[in-house]
Amino acid sequence: MSQYQAFEVELDGNIAHVRINRPEKVNAMNAAFWTEIIDIFRWIDETDAVRAVVISGAGKHFSAGIDLMLLASVANEMGKDVGRNARLLRRKILQMQDSFNAVDRCRKPVLAAVQGYCLGGAIDLIAACDMRYAAEDAQFSIKEIDMGMAADVGTLQRLPRIIGDGMLREMAYTGRMVGAEEARAIGLVNRVYPDHEALLAGVMGIAREIAGKSPIAIGGTKQMIGYMRDHRVDDGLEYVATWNAAMLQSADLRVAMTAHMTKNTPQFLD
Structure with a gap:
């Protein structure tokens, strides 16, 4: 460093x-x-x-x-x-x-x-x-x-x-x-x-x-929490719908679901 x-x-x-x-x-x-x-x-x-x-x-x-x-x-x-x-x-x-x-x-x-x-x-x-x-x-x-x-x-x-x-x-x-x-x-x-x-x-x-969690999911979660400090609930729901329309297409979702069903620890890309 x-x-x-x-x-x-x-x-x-x-x-x-x-x-x-x-x-x-x-x-x-x-x-x-x-x-x-x-x-x-x-x-x-x-x-x-x-x-x-x-x-x-x-x-x-x-x-x-x-x-x-x-x-x-x-x-x-x-x-x-x-x-x-x-x-x-x-x-x-x-x-x-x-x-x-x-x-x-x-x-x-x-x-x-x-x-x-x-x-x-x-x-x-x-x-x-x-x-x-x-x-x-x-x-x-x-x-x-x-x-x-x-x-x-x-x-x-x-x-x-x-x-x-x-x-x-x-x-x-x-x-x-x-x-x-x-x-x-x-x-x-x-x-x-x-x-x-x-x-x-x-x-x-x-x-x-x-x-150890999906970095895509963690990043999205932090973004939504921060957004809600200055917006109404309706605004936040609209924003997360638009956000997840893209982010739910990430491979991390499939990795997480497969790991959950097989009782294994998921391994996510950076």
Whole structure:
């Protein structure tokens, strides 16, 4: 795999393991992070051998969010003119949003494995993933409120659909820490594992199960779920009918049906 400054990426069978790799900085999201994640997910999207993705963090923590040094560098670019400053900041924010949009729009399922701190921008990241899992020591916080700002890279837009409006508001207004068990109770994470080792083993196991399914069926399922976030039920039914008019002609359907009838494990092409 290519070398990255902020990440370690490896292909384990059909699973791309994307690890934030700045443990000495609590995996804070520096300038390289925001550009590299776009390149990584472009590669994932274009590589048929990848059928599922696991995002994790090296060391004791998933991520402490945006690197304060990056914020300082942006502040240094600002001048005296309010209009030009606003244009600069808006451009920077939209660029950072694109980084997590790349995760959200990925055609492959993305699973987040969280241990330790998951703060600020890290919440934005996991909100863009398909599923989230946690070790018992995981702690979640929408920390931007304590920095005197509103979260602006996806948390406030994506999280209401995951944990509900009221709980999002409580977390966003207070910035309080939410532990792993509470995160599971409110639907922020699907499962809680006793430690980091068990977390990675469990999440990789789920990813392998997904990778064993028809990639045509998985891709279609993700596309339909994403479409329904912004459309009526009738629109979604119309869309899936048109989609499956093509996709049901895939050889994967015959492979899956034959395997089911013969009680064998299906083997799908990439």
